[in-house]
Amino acid sequence: MTARAQVAGGVFAALLTGCSGSSPADPGEIPYDRLSDYGFFVGPLSDLEPAQGVVPYRVVSPLWADFAGKARFLVLPEGGRATFDAAETWSFPSGTIVVKNFFFDVDRRDEGGKARIVETRLLVREAGEGWVPYTYVWDEDQTEAYFHAAGDRLTIAYIDAQGNDAEQEYIVPNTDECDSCHARDDRTRLLGLATPQVNFEGLLGDGTTGNQLERLADAGVFDGPLPPVQDLPRFSDPFGPDPLEARARSYLHANCSHCHRPGGDAAQAGLDFTAFDPDPLPAKLGVCKEPAAAGPGTGGREYDVVPGAPDESILVYRMESTDPEIRMPELPIRIPHAEGVALVRAWIAGLDGPGCGGP
Ligand code: HEC
Ligand code: HEC
Structure with missing residues (x-):
């Protein structure tokens, strides 16, 4: 059984x-x-x-x-x-x-x-x-x-x-x-x-x-x-029929927001992945936000999320990494979640951009 x-x-x-x-x-x-x-x-x-x-x-x-x-x-x-x-x-x-x-x-x-x-x-x-x-x-x-x-x-x-x-x-x-x-x-x-x-x-x-x-x-x-x-408030099934943004937000809430929210373990990074607010400030989700710290955790990329460009986004780099110093979630072992990464990639690819604007 x-x-x-x-x-x-x-x-x-x-x-x-x-x-x-x-x-x-x-x-x-x-x-x-x-x-x-x-x-x-x-x-x-x-x-x-x-x-x-x-x-x-x-x-x-x-x-x-x-x-x-x-x-x-x-x-x-x-x-x-x-x-x-x-x-x-x-x-x-x-x-x-x-x-x-x-x-x-x-x-x-x-x-x-x-x-x-x-x-x-x-x-x-x-x-x-x-x-x-x-x-x-x-x-x-x-x-x-x-x-x-x-x-x-x-x-x-x-x-x-x-x-x-x-x-x-x-x-x-x-x-x-x-x-x-x-x-x-x-x-x-x-x-x-x-x-x-x-x-x-x-x-x-x-x-x-x-x-x-x-x-x-x-x-x-x-x-x-x-x-x-x-x-009452509801989150989307990340792999269900709802619009892409709602599904990606729900996924990031469940997998990241326990650390990345005010008062959480990673509050100092300045991100807030909770999915309560349907229309948050883009920077809270990392959009065109520069990382709090330089170093290997950025993979040489400039922003956490670059609209339209998953391959330029630190967030994707860190979700795909298997290096204990880099990978997100920050845990002792974690096998990257292929479906989760694909969902977050699709969400970033669909964000209005392109890019984070120049100087
Ligand atoms: C990596 C982060 C993480 C760690 C470490 C962790 N949990 Fe959780 N836990 C979660 C998340 C996220 C949920 C809610 C989602 C779910 O149920 O899948 C949860 C749910 C639970 C629940 C169901 C109640 C609830 O909060 O919704 C229990 C019970 C629980 N955890 C116990 C523990 C105990 C005991 C430990 C340590 C031995 C622990 N967890 C360590 C992230 C964690
Ligand atoms: C167990 C706690 C924890 C979880 C869960 C977690 N993170 Fe983090 N995260 C951290 C900490 C601590 C930092 C700051 C130190 C660092 O950069 O490694 C961080 C930093 C980051 C950064 C760099 C942010 C910046 O602007 O400096 C990104 C991007 C990131 N995390 C993405 C994610 C994503 C996406 C998830 C979910 C898939 C996630 N994290 C889950 C703890 C966590």
Whole structure:
């Protein structure tokens, strides 16, 4: 059974039981040594079949993570509800846990087939602490995942698109590193569980189709009714049918804005890749903006984004690079995301220019 198929199958259990939150986790005991101690899943752990009150969800614009698949769940404490906010993320009661599982297809020719789960990340809303990150690393047998504060380096074996045996490295961050992406203005934040990321129509976390935000509301997540979803902010599916600019903005938001926004880890670079403002100052997206620092990170190019000229744009140079000093996102390992680079290239090629004007 595959992680994804099981997530889909498990949905009905979670929805039909009405989901008022029922994680048996005892806040005083967190972090447990073993993932199974939380009681998130029923049946064999690797089926990721959610227990009652464990609500699966998807985001429209996921973070690219070197071919990893993800299965995400929201777990409210007994009787707990979230207070909705249209702008970004919502307020959650203490004891809320958000769960994100990372898995890899064993055979890349068979997407959605047999998968190996490698890591399960948690953000736990703790009284007086805000969101606290924990992570669990799965054993080879896929029977249990163990608490890991110190990070790890795993080798993932798989069959590549041509049918050959292949391997890739996978880095489990240590829990201090979670905040390089999740913290803003020194507070740990949710990144994907946010209104514009879940206000989409399509294939949902439970394997059915519909509007993800409405589905969360139906599952009893919120303490009041939602405004009509068509009036709420939404991001585009980066590889869906929306106009190119909206798709590129959504992609840059998901993959870059956790660092590149005011208060983020790379705020000093002066870029803001959030996709909230439909009509931002072009320089915030790097258009005709000179880089903050000269040096190898520019590839000898003058501006972050040169309208009409992806090959003159530092942004593209850094997304395509595999050099640890240069590549973006700035992470220990990262395989450049071919589709993401192609999308950003197409967006830059289509910007009105040409060029950034002369002296
Ligand atoms: C490279 C940046 C990055 C790092 C490092 C990172 N995350 Fe995340 N994380 C994200 C992004 C972006 C999302 C939202 C998109 C998604 O769900 O795919 C996210 C989503 C999550 C979620 C789902 C809730 C949410 O915020 O939407 C959890 C739980 C989570 N991360 C836990 C962790 C933990 C624990 C660590 C450290 C062990 C960690 N993350 C490290 C970028 C990062
Ligand atoms: C984990 C944090 C992190 C993420 C995620 C990240 N960056 Fe960066 N980025 C940085 C830091 C820190 C700098 C400044 C130091 C440097 O230039 O290397 C930077 C600098 C840059 C610069 C040079 C900007 C300037 O004007 O000086 C560009 C362009 C850039 N990043 C593009 C991107 C793109 C595109 C993405 C997403 C695909 C991305 N970054 C994701 C941390 C990050």
